[in-house]
Amino acid sequence: MGVVMQTLKQGFKERNLAMTTEAEKLAQYWGNRLATDCPDESIATRESIVLWLLGSDCTRFDLLNPKELDIAKQAMEYRWKILHQRYLGTGRERAYRNLLMRLGSLVTLRNKIQTWVSLSRDRQRGVMDVLQEVVQELLQSDKYMQQQMACIAEFTTDKRLRDILLFASIEEYAMRPIRNQPLLVYRFVNYLRRTQRGGLTQVPTNDLIKLVSEEILTDDSDTRVNLADNQAIAEYQEAQQLEEQQVLRQIVQQEFADYLQGNLGPEAVEWLRLYLQGKSQDEIANKLHKPIKEVYRLREKISYHAVRVFALKNKPELVDSWLAISLQENNLGLTQNQWQQLHEKLTPLGRQILDLRKAGHSIEAIALQLKLKTHQVMGEWTKVYLAAQSFRTQE
Structure with missing residues (x-):
C-alpha cells in the first residue's frame, strides 16, 4: 500500500493539489479495498481507479460537513459498484454493449425513443441506434463529460482502462436522478430539440450537475431540486437495483443461451426459451414434438450444465451478481444461521x-497451497456450492 500512496501523492503533486487528510484516508481505504476486490488487476490499474474514484479536486473533502462527506463516500461506492459489476475485466466491445444494455433498460427513456421513432420519417431505426447517438452527443457537447474525459486521460495512459472508466462515468452520470427521472431522459429531450430545430441549443452551465450537494433548475419549472436529498437517493437506489436485476437477468439469459447453443444445440436453446415463458414440460414437449421422457432428460442435461458448468466454471461472477449469492459480499446468499x-x-x-x-x-491458487490437483479442489468447491444451494432452496 505504501507504493500506492506514494504514487497517489505524486499524482496529486503533478496536478498542483495537496492531498488533504480526508483524501489520504479515502485513498488508503480504496487502495486496500481494491487490493481485496480485484487482486488480479495490476497495481497501476488499481492506482488509476483510486484516482478516478477520488476525482481531480481532492481539496473539496476537507470543506464538507459530515453529512456531505457521507454522501460523497456513497457516491464513490456507487461508482465502484458500477465499474466492478459491468466493466472491469471485460473487453471493450463487451463493456460498451453492457453500457447500452444498462441505459436501454430505462423504461421511460425506451418508451420515449420508441414513440419518437414511430412518429419520425425513419422508422427503421432501433432504440439502440438512437441511444448511441444520444450518448455520442453527450460526450461531444456536455461540459461535465468532457471534464471527466480529460481527468481520465490524466489518471491513466492505458487505453483499455480509459475506455472502461469512461463507460462507468457515462452510466453514473446518465443515471443521476432529477425529479424521479434519470438525467439521460432530459438529455434525450435536448437531443430531440436540436435534431428537430436543426440547430444547437447550449446547456446553461448552471444546469450542470456536481457530485455533491448541488441544486439545479428543472427544464419545465422554476423549482429547485436538491440532488443531495437522502430520501430521493434512497428511492432511486432501490429502483436502480431492481433495474440492475432485470438487466443482469437478460445478460445471464443471453449468455446461457449462447452456451447451450455451443454445447447442447438449438433444441436446448428452444427449451430454455419456452421454459422462461412459463411453459410446462408437457407444453414444451408438444412444441418440440418430442416424447415427454426426452424432454425431461433434456431438462436434466440443461440443469446439470446450468449449475455445474455455467454457474460454477464459465460465468460464476455474472450468475453470482444476478442472484446476489456472491461469496465475498453475500455469503453465497445464505443467512447467518444458514452459513x-x-x-x-x-x-x-x-x-x-x-x-x-x-x-x-x-481455485488454482488453492490447489497449489493445499498441494492438490485443480480438479480435486474444483470437485470439493462444487460440493460446497451445491450444499449452499440446498440451504437456499430450503429457505
Missing part, C-alpha cells in the same frame, strides 16, 4: 476451501 449450518455440514477440507475462496483465492 453456520453450512460450515457444520462441510468436511474439514470443504471448510478450508470455503474460507480460502472467501478470502479471494482462486
Whole structure:
C-alpha cells in the first residue's frame, strides 16, 4: 500500500493539489479495498481507479460537513459498484454493449425513443441506434463529460482502462436522478430539440450537475431540486437495483443461451426459451414434438450444465451478481444461521476451501497451497456450492 500512496501523492503533486487528510484516508481505504476486490488487476490499474474514484479536486473533502462527506463516500461506492459489476475485466466491445444494455433498460427513456421513432420519417431505426447517438452527443457537447474525459486521460495512459472508466462515468452520470427521472431522459429531450430545430441549443452551465450537494433548475419549472436529498437517493437506489436485476437477468439469459447453443444445440436453446415463458414440460414437449421422457432428460442435461458448468466454471461472477449469492459480499446468499449450518455440514477440507475462496483465492491458487490437483479442489468447491444451494432452496 505504501507504493500506492506514494504514487497517489505524486499524482496529486503533478496536478498542483495537496492531498488533504480526508483524501489520504479515502485513498488508503480504496487502495486496500481494491487490493481485496480485484487482486488480479495490476497495481497501476488499481492506482488509476483510486484516482478516478477520488476525482481531480481532492481539496473539496476537507470543506464538507459530515453529512456531505457521507454522501460523497456513497457516491464513490456507487461508482465502484458500477465499474466492478459491468466493466472491469471485460473487453471493450463487451463493456460498451453492457453500457447500452444498462441505459436501454430505462423504461421511460425506451418508451420515449420508441414513440419518437414511430412518429419520425425513419422508422427503421432501433432504440439502440438512437441511444448511441444520444450518448455520442453527450460526450461531444456536455461540459461535465468532457471534464471527466480529460481527468481520465490524466489518471491513466492505458487505453483499455480509459475506455472502461469512461463507460462507468457515462452510466453514473446518465443515471443521476432529477425529479424521479434519470438525467439521460432530459438529455434525450435536448437531443430531440436540436435534431428537430436543426440547430444547437447550449446547456446553461448552471444546469450542470456536481457530485455533491448541488441544486439545479428543472427544464419545465422554476423549482429547485436538491440532488443531495437522502430520501430521493434512497428511492432511486432501490429502483436502480431492481433495474440492475432485470438487466443482469437478460445478460445471464443471453449468455446461457449462447452456451447451450455451443454445447447442447438449438433444441436446448428452444427449451430454455419456452421454459422462461412459463411453459410446462408437457407444453414444451408438444412444441418440440418430442416424447415427454426426452424432454425431461433434456431438462436434466440443461440443469446439470446450468449449475455445474455455467454457474460454477464459465460465468460464476455474472450468475453470482444476478442472484446476489456472491461469496465475498453475500455469503453465497445464505443467512447467518444458514452459513453456520453450512460450515457444520462441510468436511474439514470443504471448510478450508470455503474460507480460502472467501478470502479471494482462486481455485488454482488453492490447489497449489493445499498441494492438490485443480480438479480435486474444483470437485470439493462444487460440493460446497451445491450444499449452499440446498440451504437456499430450503429457505
